[in-house]
Structure formats: structure tokens, C-alpha cells
Amino acid sequence: MNQPPFSAAPATCPRCAVALQAGDALGLDEQDCPRCDGCALPAAGTAAMLRALGLSPTVVQQLAHDPQLKPLPDPGGPLRCPGCAGSMVAVKLKGVVVDCCFACGSTWLDGGELSRMSGGRLGRPSSSPSSSSSSSSSLSLSSSSSFPGVQTGSGLELARPVSRVVRQPQPLEEVFEMLWDCSSCGTRGLLGISHRHCPHCGAPQDPSTRYFPPEGHDTLVTGAWVYQGVDKVCPGCTTPNGGAADFCKNCGTPLDGTPRLVRERDGVVGGPAPTPPLPAHWSRPSRPQRIGAAVLVVVAVAIVIAVVWKKDVTVQVTGHSWSRAIGIERYEPRSESEWCSSMPLDAYSVSRSREVRSHRRIADGETCTTKRESRGDGSYVKKKSCTPKYRSEPVYDDKCRYQVNRWGEVRAVSAGDDSVNDTLQWPHVPRLNTGTCIGCEREGSHRESYVVHLRGPSDVYQCGYGEGRWRAVADGAVLPMKVRVVTGGADCDTLGHR
Secondary structure: OOOOOOOOOOOOOOOOOEEEEEEEEEEHHHOOOOOOOOEOOOOHHHHHHHHHOOOOOOHHHHHHHHOOOOOOEEEEOEEEEOOOOOEEEEEEOOOEEEEOOOOOOOOEEOOOHHHHHHHOOOOOOOOHHHHHHHHHOOOEEOOOOOOOOOOOOEEEEEEEEOOOOOOOOOOOEEEOOOOOOOOOOOOOOEEEOOEOOOOOOOOOOHHHHHHHOOOOOOOOOOOOOOOOOEEEEEOOOOOOOOOOOEEEOOOOOOOOOOOOOOOOEEOOOOOOOOOOOOOOOOOOOHHHHOOOOOOOOHHHHHHHHHHEEEEEEEEEEEEEEEEEEEEEEEEEEEEEEEEEEEEEEEEEEEEEEEEEEEEEEEEEEEEEEEEEEEOOOOOOEEEEEEEEEEEEEEEEEHHHEEEEEEEEEEEEEEEEEEOOOOOOHHHHHHHHOOOOOOEEEEEEEEEEEEEEEEEOOOEEEEEOOOOHHHOOOOOOEEEEEEEEOOOOOOEEEOOOOO
């Protein structure tokens, strides 16, 4: 943020219009109003005050450049900044409304406001009633409001006049400095925002050497820095420039059409930091993962080969065989089990028990990871991502075991031979005790099979067909057929076809 020196011109009180006087009571390079006890803080003093209050020194600047927060006209007229004469915006810090200038970073505090924000630790109580009037025309957004830009417990809240239509602000983010290494003198671990040039040799920062610091060594961006977008690297001298720059600040080369840097993202915080100058865009799979993937590929290829790869052989028909069978069913009590809700109505001798029928997923908290994302200008933010966790919980139901009278196959009668010239017939079924009584019997399913026996150069095969084709294949015939190379199985559908 570019701003003129705070004392470049005589400043006047935005409330009393009297000349401000240099003060040192707060140690923040402030200027005090002798009439209303208010004071004006420059950008550096504002940052120091925010740190003393336990707030991020960049939160006000982030609000200034939030596209959702466009200042609208105030019917009562906003305060004029004592530093640059720009319009100030009401902001609520620690429950107290103060006025901030988004142009130069200055802050106006009415008498006693700093004391109330700090709980009496800083500043002095107000001796003028004007300090309470500044909040009368503002609509404060409390920590319990529905606006997502207000974070509970952060101590920072937007205040707007009642007549304004306030857009919802974006959640505030803490911004940290990336590191870079100087390739000219070998200095390592320089800060991406604070050290745009190497402090030892003066060489410009090389954006390609930026990397994320190890876990626990994050450096918060402080001061009057304002995010201007992803850096543009000068094509003439390779100096990184802010995203809003039109000309290189080092050599003056126009930056129109200059591509911006790629915004990289590292892994989960706590993992190994990328080795400069290669940011961690992609992680190599582990050795077990590579071996597992290779095994899966080999198995898939083997299955395809086993099914598709065939060879032509010549086989000779060595014989035929056939069989026919009739199942004999008996009506008798049978032991069965089923969930009680599906038990047949004619069941008897029923016993019940509680058993696990299924499982259901129950929400059981979240698994959260934090990743660091470069903003492309030497700074980065932390992004938290959470996925729900579930536990498996059994669902119990009543299981019934019972007796029920049902038909079921108990034996079979069969007939068969090994000649294609046989007269085919179904087997003789002996006299049965038919009816629906317990122990009564009846004919069940009828089954038949017809098999052609073949001999190849190195193996024998059996192929099952319908009766018509079975009869059409003559004994002793020599026919072509395909055989699977891997498994050795015959493709019976290809018998007699090239």
C-alpha cells in the first residue's frame, strides 16, 4: 500500500476540525486532538495496535480489497482521513466502532476507544462524550449475525450505516510469507514478501525458487502489504512485479501481456517441504503402490490373453455319449430359516433369535487436513478441508428357524449309453405314492445331456451339444477346432469351422 508520510501536511480532527498535535502517550506515532481526545494512527501504528489487541495486522487491509465490500454513500457523510483526506469506513474492533482509511491504512480512534478495546490495558478513558456518538449511526454486525465474513471470537466486525445495503464479506484469511533462495550469493530462506531483493547482494527475487517453509515455521505477513494478484515476472530482468503493475519496477519494461506465475499448492501441512527450485506439483507413488499397479496390469493382460488367444488344431471324433434323468421329489417337513418378517404363513415349530441383519453408517466427526496454497506473489494461505467420518453400527432383527412342509428332490432315475445309434428314451419311473400327504412322491425335473468325445494332437476334449448337432457329428470324423492357448480348453462352437 502506497501512502504519503503521515505528517506531510497539517492534519485536522475529523470531528472537531481543529489541528491535531503530535502525541507519544500510546507510543504509536499518533496525533491527538486537544478538544475531543481522539487520535489518528498511521498505517504502522494501526498494525502495532492490532498486534497488541491480539488481531492479525492485515485484517483491515484484507477487508479493503474484498470485492464483496464496496463502500456506498453515507447519508451522514463518512469521516475524512486526517492522513490523506479520503473517506473512512466504520469497523468494529473488539466490540468498539472505530474508523479506518482503506486508502492509506490510517485509523481514527475517538477518546477512550482504545482503552475499551483493550479492557483498560492501553490508552486512557474518555473525557469527552463524543466518543460514544460515532457508533450511533452504524449498524454493527455482531459475532452471532448471519454474515459469513464475521468470525466468532475474532474481535473484528464490520459496521455500516443503517441506510446502507451491506454485501456479505468473505471470510478473513491469515497470509504467510513463502521462502526463496538467492542464486547469486547462496543465501537461503529469504522471505517472499519482505525480501523482494536479496538483503546481502541485492539480486532480485527469483520466483522459481519460492517454496513453503517447514511446519511450525510460518511467518505472518505484517505491515501495510496489500495483495495485488499473482506476480508478473519481467521478461527483461526477471524481476517479480505485483499483479496490478503495468511496468517493471526495476527496469521499466512494459508488462502488458506478460503471463502470471502458476499458483502452486503443497501437500498436507507437516509433510516434507518441496525441494527448491521444483515445487511439489505431483508426488511420486510409493514402491508398494507401483508394484501393486504392475501386478494388476499383468493379471488383466493374462485374463485377456487367456480368453482371446486361441490356436487351430485338428481333432478326431472318438465317440458319443448321452444321458437322461428324472428327479423324484418327496413332500415332507424341512428345516429352514428366514427373517421373521418374511417367514411363510404355514411355518411351525418356530424359534426366534436376535441377529445382525445389516449395518448402517453413523456420522462420527470429521477428518480435516490443512494445505498451503501459494497466492503467486511470494505469500500463501492455509486451506482447511474436512471430510465426514463414519462408524459402522449393526442393525439387529428377529431371525426365525422353523419347520415347513415342502416338495424337494430326494433321488433320481437315469438312463444313458455311449452310442449315437441308440434309441433315446427316458428312464422308467417306478410306481410312486402320489398325493399331497407327508411322504408322498412325484416326478420332478427332467434333465438330458449329449456329449461328443474328441482327440487332438496332445489332448482329449469333451463337447456338449443339443441332440440335433450331437447326432450330426459322425464317429471317426476329422474336423478343425480352436483351442485356447493358455488354458488348453476347447472352443466347442468352432468344431468343424475354420
